[in-house]
Amino acid sequence: MKSIVLNGRCLNPGSAEARLYTIPGPVSFYGELEEGFDGDIILLIESSRGSTVAPYIIYRLARRGRAPRAILVWRTAEPMIIAGCVLGDIPLADRFGDSSPISLEELSRIDCHASLECGSRGGGAHLHLRCR
Numbered sequence: 001m002k003s004i005v006l007n008g009r010c011l012n013p014g015s016a017e018a019r020l021y022t023i024p025g026p027v028s029f030y031g032e033l034e035e036g037f038d039g040d041i042i043l044l045i046e047s048s049r050g051s052t053v054a055p056y057i058i059y060r061l062a063r064r065g066r067a068p069r070a071i072l073v074w075r076t077a078e079p080m081i082i083a084g085c086v087l088g089d090i091p092l093a094d095r096f097g098d099s100s101p102i103s104l105e106e107l108s109r110i111d112c113h114a115s116l117e118c119g120s121r122g123g124g125a126h127l128h129l130r131c132r
Contacts (some may be wrong), residue, residue, distance in 0.1 A: 001130050002024065002130070002132075003129065003130055003131075005014065005126060007125065009094055009125060010121060011077055012057055012086050012118070013084040013121060014070065014087055015116055016132050017069070018068075018070075019040065020058050021037070021041040021042065022089045022108040023043070024046055024104050025038075025092065028047075028048065029057040034060075034061075036067060037067070044104075044107065045076070045080075046075060046097075047074065048078050054078075054084050055081075058071075059084055062088030062089060068090065070093070072093050072096060072116070072127065073093070073094035073095075074097040074098075075097055076095060077094040100119065107131075110131045111132045112129045112132075113132040116128075
């Protein structure tokens with residue numbers, strides 16, 4: 001089992017532990033992710049394609065119990081994603097790609113269990129991965 005630690009920026013504090021679900025390209029919460037997820041995951045996306053309804057979709061997923069335990073953005077999170085995570089009380093962190101020893105494409109091809117520590121808004125976020 002391979003262990004990887006990635007550092008990013010905390011945008012909405014919290015902690016989470018679950019299987020890592022990686023989407024290597026830009027995603028839209030409207031139309032692509034609005035159905036939510038079965039099971040416990042931490043969602044890692046490269047970036048998002050904007051829609052002003054994203055905060056409402058993220059909030060609705062949280063209310064229905066279908067939201068990821070945390071949302072991570074490889075690049076920089078858009079304001080709409082931040083608003084949705086604050087409304088839905090979902091931990092959010094970004095900028096993991098800035099100093100990563102592994103590419104997002106590589107992460108999308110391996111099975112990882114993730115643990116996120118995101119302590120204070122604007123502070124550091126630490127993602128601990130155990131991968132097979």
